Amino acid sequence: MRDSLSITDVRPWGSAPVDLVIENGTVAAVSAAAGSPVPAGEHVDGAGRLILPALSDVHLHLDSSRLGLPFRAQTGLPGRWGRIMNDRQNWRSAERSVAERASFTLAVAVANGATRIRSHAQVDADTGLTKLEGELAARERYADVCDVEIVAFPQVGILLEPGVIDLMDAALSAGADLVGGMDPCELDRDPVRHLDAVFGLAEKHQVGVDIHLHEAGELGLFTLSLILDRVRALGMTGLATISHARCLASGLPGVPAMIEELAEFDVALTHAAGAQGWALPLLDLAAAGVRVGVGMDGQRDYWSPYGNGDMLDRAWQLAFVNGYGSDQQVEHALGVATWGGASVIDRSLRPLDGTDPHPGFAVGDPAEFFLVDAVSPTSAVMDRPAERTVIHRGRLISVDTAIEGFEIPGRWGREGT
Template sequence: MTLVLTNVRPWSGDATDVTLDGGVITAVGPSPLGGAASAGAGVVDGRGRILLPSFSDVHVHLDSTRLGLPFRPHTGSPGVWNMMLNDRKNWRDAEASITERATHTLGAMIQRGTTRVRSYAQVDVDAGLERFEAVLAARETHRDRADVAVIAFPQAGLLREPGSAEVLEEALKLGADVVGGIDPCGLDRDPVRHLDIAFGLAGKYSLPVDIHLHEPGQLGLFSTQLILERTKALGMEGLVTVSHAFCLAELPADQLQELIDQMGALDVSVATVAPAGWPLPLQQLVEAGVRVGLGEDGQRDYWSPYGNADMLDRTWQLAFTNKFRADELIEHCAAVATIGGASVIDPSAQRLRSVADRPGLAVGDPAELVLVEGDSVTAAVMDKLPGRTVIHRGRVVADGLKLV
């Protein structure tokens, strides 16, 4: 059915109408509402709200969320392995099942404007496929409201516990969309074997790769260079993502620029969660053609008390941790959180070409949209108001923070 959005402001520009049909934008400009209504088209009153591409959360752990449950004290201790052990100790004792928690959180994300998701699902010798299957179940519940790609993620590494690689491959056989990896040096302490397994499975099942890389400084540079070498050798340009990439916030200027240029040349993307202390060089990345997306990571889970299912809030965090004040840079954060993330999920999708680029709302673009309140995009990011309407494949799936 045709859907007409009236009195909307694309990227906070002039008010206009936007017509959707067949899951895409078919017209931008004054619409013949009388004829459209008589033909059975739906009409959404934009009320002068800002029209944006919907949010794309490209780094979220739906299998660890505790959103919707009572708040609990943080019990983790520093370090990836220690945090993982704390999660392993506690996740089975939650007040609701993983499937219930993942389904609730995914619904809350959709309510707030996210219709494109890339979620991790932990697979290891402790959890087996239980957490992976829970994320698949959440995806199925919301299959008509959002597109969800699932990463089979070896949170405990691939080498420290016998059988880890086998569990990962079982998840791939069951339909995982992406092969995950984590800290080849810092966690598994054997980057060659770790990356051989991850990239080998990716080649075997014709899947992309997403490597969690918390490793700092020169260690992170070393692992990234190994990832780039494999990307080039295996012809996997456009199919590899480095998540977190903390080292990009710590490298000397000459090393940083050289690495970013290499990533751009090999079309290796980056996913960030806007952590305090490790701001990504967003401007350098986009200028080099590197696709960058944003995600919420774990949400009020056994790793961290942060996260609230709201990508508009995480957009604020991205701007804040980068110390942005200029409207153009804050709007760029919104572009990263929407179109930037969509291009990380799908390398053939439209991508950002500059800090000033504001794509995603032209004729022919996917009808993945969100209406938000605010005088400008920057004001919407600052205020994070609840008056939102969410559109997936050309139909309204949430309104006023409630699922339709």
């Protein structure tokens, strides 16, 4: 028996109203809205609302999130190391456990329309596998409403403390999906040994890599070239992601050639809608066919006061920091936050390359959608209406965000809670 869902009178990317037929989690048919009798089976009446590909948060730290807890003043020293140590000094005193905090953050993300998540779980000599275990518990709790990938993430480096490589190995055996890395030159000061460890674990466990690369300018381009050398040598086309890739925001002469190489080896990029000095050349990346997604990163944690669990809000931030004003540009930012991120996680999906500015509604596409009452994609990004209808794997889903000890922040929590 086929699982089926009909979605009637919806406007994909603001186009003319259509009816959708979903079977076994994929789009089976798209036709002009007919106003005919509703077919048998589960049905969603779109009532003329906008329908978009589901949001994708592909750079998240569920284990460090304090979303929904009392707002905390920033106490970390300036710089990356100061924030790393601030997290280490304070995470155990959080009002709720890692599993509880990760679960609430995940629930809010899904309720807002994100059905694909990639989260980094910190693994180091201080935390051991505790944070990974918390994220695994949250993933299991919400397995029916979203797909979550977890990266074993060495936030304090791989070489600075003893036993980290073994812990990373154990994390991958325990359920992490990818192996991470962190600034091989600036942090560990030994990019060869760092990357040998990362790619050695990837080869051993037959998994992909997702490496944090905050390193700027020529140093970052150098490190990126070392990563690409290993992707090429190990035949890992389509299995690597670079998080942040700040060096590509430098405007240096070597950036265009690096973008072409990223496209050649299908190396994806994820980032957090960074401002000056961090804003990626999104349109150039799309023109080259590089997969790009965006995420919330840390949320109200020991690194940053930003984040609210709504990836539509992050799409607004992405458009804003890039100076986007036209509908086409804003829709591209929204595309990065939806289909772009989906294509980072699922490499069978075509990248957001500009040839199809409104993806997600062809026959055979995955039925991952959200509906919102907005005139157009641009108005949806500007207004971010709170009410969303979410479709995951071809099924209408709902998530209860009423978790004891947590409160949805700001205007998102004032209705229906």
